[in-house]
Structures are given as structure tokens and as C-alpha cells.
Amino acid sequence: MSSEFISPTGNRNKPEVFRANSGFPDFDSTGLIRRTDPVDSCLLNLRTKYDVVIAGAGHNGLVAAGYLAQAGKSVLMLEKNPEIGGATKSARIFDGVDAKISVYSYLVSLFPRKIAKDLGIDLQLKRRKIASYTPDGIGELLVSNVDESVTRDSFHELTGTDRDYLGYLKLQEAQERVAKVIWPGLLNPLVDREALLSGLQPEDRRAFFEEPLGNLIESHLDHDLIRGMVFTDAKIGVLTEPEDATLLQNRTFLYHIIGRGTGKWQPPAGGMGALVDQLESVARRAGTEILTGAGVLEIGPGSGNSDHEVRFSLDGQEQSVRARFVLQNHTPPHPSGEVDREREGSVFKINLMLKHLPALKSKTVSAEDAFCGTFHIDEGYEKMRADYWAVDAGSLPEDPGCEIYCHSLTDPSILGEEVREKGWQTLTCFGLDAPYGLFESDNEALRQLTLERAFRVINEHLT
Ligand SMILES: Cc1cc2nc3c(=O)[nH]c(=O)nc-3n(C[C@H](O)[C@H](O)[C@H](O)COP(=O)(O)OP(=O)(O)OC[C@H]3O[C@@H](n4cnc5c(N)ncnc54)[C@H](O)[C@@H]3O)c2cc1C
The missing domain is CATH 3.50.50.60 (FAD/NAD(P)-binding domain)
Structure with missing residues (x-):
């Protein structure tokens, strides 16, 4: 859905428009x-x-x-x-x-080391200093990949207690227990559901495989922003909500937490x-x-x-x-020709080039920290639930939830020397609740609407 990209540089800067190549790029020389x-x-x-x-x-x-x-x-x-x-x-x-x-x-998270080794591939993954930054205009949450005290202090600052931080740690322990059982299953010969799940503790089996994921999140966390930050792993790419009876949210969450037994997501070098x-x-x-x-x-x-x-x-x-x-290795069309809700992609992606990082409204978090991890925007827990029902009723969310991320901060090697010297950065916006079926009727108009709304919600956090 992309051909024109506008950088959300905020009020302070003039908007800059980059037009993506109209046809397929021709990079034979490289x-x-x-x-x-x-x-x-x-x-x-x-x-x-x-x-x-x-x-x-x-x-x-x-x-x-x-x-x-x-x-x-x-x-x-x-x-x-x-x-x-x-x-x-x-x-x-x-x-x-x-x-x-x-x-x-x-x-990358789900690419097993064994495959890289078997095929003789040198897969180098970069480490992101910040896992995520989640502001909501009132409070903000920073989760660090390198300094646990930053995360703990940020939880405390946002909620005023340690309850959600401790709940978050307990949730992560449960995720790791599940990952240890499920992850090897990706390379081992297929077994049936019972054989796979027999390795789990009964409470993990219930929470991750039998009950809607919303129960697990709500029993561990109180704050809406923190619940939302966790739930995005259950929603990104698909149309679902915490109580979804199909458990699509549980399956999506599992994909996001089992990778390499840790659930860590890292950009590949280059x-x-x-x-x-x-x-x-x-x-x-x-x-x-x-x-x-x-x-x-x-x-x-x-x-x-x-x-x-x-x-x-x-x-x-x-x-x-x-x-x-x-x-x-491709998804065949549904035999009936109809869109299958459980397999339907529900995501939009906007790729941008920025002439510099925009300045943030936040007084405490730097733009470098906010943009080098996953920057969650409008992804509160109840907000995402409401957006799901809006989409279910046939309309795109007014304020689309999305995640932005600056790849070139973690891996400048994706930029040519000249671009790097000028200080330009890439920015990716990965948006929720944009099901394929809704765009089918008038892709161009809805694409424009989505761009406008996405830039508006991003600009809310920039000066
Ligand atoms: C916007 C977006 C962001 C994502 N981000 C991540 C991420 O950060 N990390 C992650 O792990 N996963 C991510 N995913 C999911 C991930 O990209 C896919 O799971 C993965 O790429 C699937 O790989 P694949 O080889 O199975 O299929 P695909 O990459 O879909 O490849 C299928 C190929 O089949 C071709 N094809 C289609 N029809 C035909 C046909 N009739 N004849 C011949 N060829 C055909 C297509 O052109 C395509 O090249 C993302 C997905 C999307 C859409």
C-alpha cells in the first residue's frame, strides 16, 4: 500500500516528502x-x-x-x-x-541457529539497547535490554508501586518456561498436541493454550499501558482482541515469545x-x-x-x-475466494527516510533511546480492544495503534556512507488493525487515510 512517504518530522521541521521508486528497483550491480x-x-x-x-x-x-x-x-x-x-x-x-x-x-527471533549452522550462514544479529518505549501523553514506560534498573524504575515511576514490575517478571518467567518446551518443537519431528503440551506445567498449559490470553495478562498486570505493551505481541499482524474465543491472540503471542528459547527480537546485520x-x-x-x-x-x-x-x-x-x-511456499487463495479472518493479514507498514531524528515531547527519554527500540503509539490495552470492535464493524480506527522503529540507529551499515555522514535515519511504522478485507473496497483512499492518521498519531509525541 505504499508509493509515497512523508516523514513525520513534527511541527518544528518542514515536512519532507520522499517518493519511492514506482517500479521494481534494479540493483543487479550490487x-x-x-x-x-x-x-x-x-x-x-x-x-x-x-x-x-x-x-x-x-x-x-x-x-x-x-x-x-x-x-x-x-x-x-x-x-x-x-x-x-x-x-x-x-x-x-x-x-x-x-x-x-x-x-x-x-x-529476527524465529530463525534457529541450527539452520544457520547446517547451511553455513553467518547470521549476525544486532543488539538493541532499548526493547521498547511506550508513552501515552500522561505517563511513559521504558524497557531496557541492558539495564534492568532502568526498566524497574520506569515501571515504578508510571504506576507508583512495584506490583506491575513484579507481575511482569512473573509473566516473563512463565513465557520462558513455555518457550523452553515449545521452541525445540520447531526443529524436532512433529508430535501431536498432547505430546507437545505434556511437557508444560498445568497452569502454563491453561494460561497459554486453553484460555484467552487476556486472562493471563490481566491477572499479572494492572496498568493499561503495560497490559497494552505486552498484548501487542499477541496482536501484531492479525485481527484479534484479548478475549478472542478462537485463541488467535494466544497463537500470535506464542510466535513472539518462543524464538530461540528467549523470545528476543533482533535486527540482522545489514x-x-x-x-x-x-x-x-x-x-x-x-x-x-x-x-x-x-x-x-x-x-x-x-x-x-x-x-x-x-x-x-x-x-x-x-x-x-x-x-x-x-x-x-506461498499462501494459496482460499478455495471459496473469501478472506479467511484467521489467516487475514491486518497490518500496514510505512517506510520513511528522515533527515534527522525528530525531537520528542518527553522530558526524560532521549529520541535515540525512544527510536532505537519499539516505540509503541496508541497501543493501550482497552484502546486496542475498542479498535478491534471498530474494525469488526467495518471502519478503520480513528487513531491507529502503531509501532515505530529506527533501524539505522542500531545498524548504520544499512546506509551508504554519504547518507550516514549526512545523519539521515530510516524510520519504520508498523500499524495495527488494517485488515486486508477493509482495504479491498478502495485501497487508494484507505491507504491515504491510513497515512494521514498514522502521521497524526506519531506527531502527537513529537515537538
Ligand atoms: C509487514 C510485515 C512485517 C513483518 N515483520 C516481521 C518481523 O519483523 N520478523 C519476523 O520474523 N516476521 C515478520 N513478518 C512475518 C514474516 O515476514 C513472514 O512470516 C515470513 O516472511 C514468511 O516467509 P515465507 O518464506 O514463508 O513466505 P513469503 O515471504 O510470503 O514468501 C512467499 C513468496 O511466494 C511468492 N509467491 C506468491 N504467490 C506465488 C505464486 N503463485 N507463484 C510463485 N510465487 C508466489 C511471493 O512473491 C513470495 O516471494 C512480517 C510480515 C509482514 C507482512
């Missing part, structure tokens, strides 16, 4: 984005049959390709877009600005694209063939015993290839 090879030469080299065809070249498909090709299988990847990486790509999206933006996904570049070269070196601009149309039975036939479109022409196995 190897960052690969242009589609000429169709004829691609097809000339294509075999008629592969051991494995992988539909979609996101990072999960690339990992699978790396393993399979290293095991000696013939692998073909078919990617609809002109570039590789899916939601983990990086690109220089601002004309004339040398800044590699992690366009969608930007933090941005997401640096990780994807490594995955791509591992897969290619092992012999994987990758065809971009190739959208899979249908996966059907082939003529051989266990073969499949994959039909795809390349440069407007329909092609097909046979495979023993097909891995589907």
Missing part, C-alpha cells in the same frame, strides 16, 4: 535484487522434471532449497515477483537514497536482505535453479507414478514442469 533472466535462456536451461519444485522464493522456501540441493536433489524455485525474498526482502526504495530498507519484515542474499547464494551454489517472474498457476497430478505437474506463467506464457515433490 546483487541485492535480481532481474529476471531473459525468458528464452531460462527455459532453454530448464529440465522437464525435478526432484523438487518450490513455489515461492521467500526465506522459508530458500532454506528448504538449500537443504534439499545440498542433499543432492534437483531443485527448481518458481517465484512470481521479479525479485527474491518475499516478505524478508531489502531494497533501496527511495529514489537517489542509498539506504537498504527491510521493506516488510525487519527483526537488514533482512543480507540474510536472504546468503540463503540465495547457498541454494544456488548447491545447484538450485531459481526462476523469477514465474507465477505458479496450478499444482496437479502428473502422468508418472508419484509425479506432480506444476503449471506456471512466465512472461505471459503458460509453461509447465514435472516434479516428484512440490513445496508450496
Whole structure:
């Protein structure tokens, strides 16, 4: 939903408008984005049959390709877009600005060290000094990754007691207990639900897997802002609320707390694209063939015993290839053609370049601290619940909850030397409660409305 980005530099500064490239960027010289090879030469080299065809070249498909090709299988990847990486790509999206933006996904937690080791990938993660900053115009909360006393003092300052801080610690202990049981399950052979959950304490099983997550949060924390800060991990990317009977909020929360057994989220050095570049070269070196601009149309039975036939479109022409196995690394459309609420994305992302960090209204927290962690805006607990019901009734929230984050503060290597010397910074705004289904009716108008509202709520915290 993006083509024009306006930096929310606040009243003190003139608004600066950056226009993102209209087409797909062409960064062949850097190897960052690969242009589609000429169709004829691609097809000339294509075999008629592969051991494995992988539909979609996101990072999960690339990992699978790396393993399979290293095991000696013939692998073909078919990617609809002109570039590789899916939601983990990086690109220089601002004309004339040398800044590699992690366009969608930007933090890593769920990528197991074992996979990096097996594939020979050097995955370096940066450490963010501040985990999060959450102001609400009255109070503010700062959670540090390096100094526990900063976090404790901030909880006390906000609430006037230690109760929420102690509740927060207890909650984290419970999360760590759950993470220790669930995280290894991502790499071990699949077991059934009972076998997996049997390793949990009964109260953890109930709180994380059987009851709506709202109960757990409300029993540990009193302050609305602190409850909200915790609940964002259950809501980011999907449309849900604390009491959601489908437990979508519980599942989303689990994804956010189990990573590497700690639930820590860190930016990869060089941005997401640096990780994807490594995955791509591992897969290619092992012999994987990758065809971009190739959208899979249908996966059907082939003529051989266990073969499949994959039909795809390349440069407007329909092609097909046979495979023993097909891995589907993209979400297929819902059979009914309708949007499935539990799988529907509910997020907007705005990428910006700033000529300098905006000044904050806060008298106690510096802009560097606030922007280097996750800066929560309008993400109070009851506010998010109300927004859910507003969206459920068909309208976008007046004041969209969102999180902003300055990647280049933690990892200046994503900026070219000139941009770095000028002191420019990237800023990402990741917004809640923007379900795909609502935008379908008039994407352009709702996109504009979302931009205006997001900048308004961000500017509330800037001088
Ligand atoms: C805005 C946003 C921010 C996010 N932030 C984070 C984050 O910070 N950290 C995190 O861990 N996760 C994050 N996520 C989630 C994460 O990005 C995804 O879970 C992950 O990228 C999924 O990877 P994948 O390889 O499975 O699929 P994808 O990355 O979705 O890749 C699927 C690929 O399939 C291709 N494709 C689609 N249809 C076809 C077709 N018919 N034929 C051929 N190819 C096709 C697509 O073009 C794409 O390249 C975020 C998601 C979004 C949307």
C-alpha cells in the first residue's frame, strides 16, 4: 500500500516528502535484487522434471532449497515477483537514497541457529539497547535490554508501586518456561498436541493454550499501558482482541515469545536482505535453479507414478514442469475466494527516510533511546480492544495503534556512507488493525487515510 512517504518530522521541521521508486528497483550491480533472466535462456536451461519444485522464493522456501540441493536433489524455485525474498526482502526504495530498507519484515527471533549452522550462514544479529518505549501523553514506560534498573524504575515511576514490575517478571518467567518446551518443537519431528503440551506445567498449559490470553495478562498486570505493551505481541499482524474465543491472540503471542528459547527480537546485520542474499547464494551454489517472474498457476497430478505437474506463467506464457515433490511456499487463495479472518493479514507498514531524528515531547527519554527500540503509539490495552470492535464493524480506527522503529540507529551499515555522514535515519511504522478485507473496497483512499492518521498519531509525541 505504499508509493509515497512523508516523514513525520513534527511541527518544528518542514515536512519532507520522499517518493519511492514506482517500479521494481534494479540493483543487479550490487546483487541485492535480481532481474529476471531473459525468458528464452531460462527455459532453454530448464529440465522437464525435478526432484523438487518450490513455489515461492521467500526465506522459508530458500532454506528448504538449500537443504534439499545440498542433499543432492534437483531443485527448481518458481517465484512470481521479479525479485527474491518475499516478505524478508531489502531494497533501496527511495529514489537517489542509498539506504537498504527491510521493506516488510525487519527483526529476527524465529530463525534457529541450527539452520544457520547446517547451511553455513553467518547470521549476525544486532543488539538493541532499548526493547521498547511506550508513552501515552500522561505517563511513559521504558524497557531496557541492558539495564534492568532502568526498566524497574520506569515501571515504578508510571504506576507508583512495584506490583506491575513484579507481575511482569512473573509473566516473563512463565513465557520462558513455555518457550523452553515449545521452541525445540520447531526443529524436532512433529508430535501431536498432547505430546507437545505434556511437557508444560498445568497452569502454563491453561494460561497459554486453553484460555484467552487476556486472562493471563490481566491477572499479572494492572496498568493499561503495560497490559497494552505486552498484548501487542499477541496482536501484531492479525485481527484479534484479548478475549478472542478462537485463541488467535494466544497463537500470535506464542510466535513472539518462543524464538530461540528467549523470545528476543533482533535486527540482522545489514537488514533482512543480507540474510536472504546468503540463503540465495547457498541454494544456488548447491545447484538450485531459481526462476523469477514465474507465477505458479496450478499444482496437479502428473502422468508418472508419484509425479506432480506444476503449471506456471512466465512472461505471459503458460509453461509447465514435472516434479516428484512440490513445496508450496506461498499462501494459496482460499478455495471459496473469501478472506479467511484467521489467516487475514491486518497490518500496514510505512517506510520513511528522515533527515534527522525528530525531537520528542518527553522530558526524560532521549529520541535515540525512544527510536532505537519499539516505540509503541496508541497501543493501550482497552484502546486496542475498542479498535478491534471498530474494525469488526467495518471502519478503520480513528487513531491507529502503531509501532515505530529506527533501524539505522542500531545498524548504520544499512546506509551508504554519504547518507550516514549526512545523519539521515530510516524510520519504520508498523500499524495495527488494517485488515486486508477493509482495504479491498478502495485501497487508494484507505491507504491515504491510513497515512494521514498514522502521521497524526506519531506527531502527537513529537515537538
Ligand atoms: C509487514 C510485515 C512485517 C513483518 N515483520 C516481521 C518481523 O519483523 N520478523 C519476523 O520474523 N516476521 C515478520 N513478518 C512475518 C514474516 O515476514 C513472514 O512470516 C515470513 O516472511 C514468511 O516467509 P515465507 O518464506 O514463508 O513466505 P513469503 O515471504 O510470503 O514468501 C512467499 C513468496 O511466494 C511468492 N509467491 C506468491 N504467490 C506465488 C505464486 N503463485 N507463484 C510463485 N510465487 C508466489 C511471493 O512473491 C513470495 O516471494 C512480517 C510480515 C509482514 C507482512
